[in-house]
Amino acid sequence: MPPDATQEPQTVNLSTPDAAAYWARKLQVPVEKLGAAVDAVGHDAEKVATHLGLPWPYEASGIV
Numbered sequence: 566m567p568p569d570a571t572q573e574p575q576t577v578n579l580s581t582p583d584a585a586a587y588w589a590r591k592l593q594v595p596v597e598k599l600g601a602a603v604d605a606v607g608h609d610a611e612k613v614a615t616h617l618g619l620p621w622p623y624e625a626s627g628i629v
Contacts, residue, residue: 573610574610575609575610575611576608576609577599577603577608577609577610577613579596579599579600585600590626591623591626592614592619592626593623593625593626594617598617599613602616
């Protein structure tokens with residue numbers, strides 16, 4: 566059964582190293598690039614993914 570997109574986190578949290586590592590793995594980008602995207606568009610996960618040129622929800626990472 567595919568993951569339910571309504572349960573996907575909607576806010577990119579970079580406040581702790583673990584949270585930043587989760588999002589970097591989730592979107593398959595370096596933490597620095599992720600931080601730059603958040604600085605540019607805010608913490609909304611869809612906006613961050615779009616800024617990075619990725620679809621949202623981003624399922625290619627394999628993290629469910």
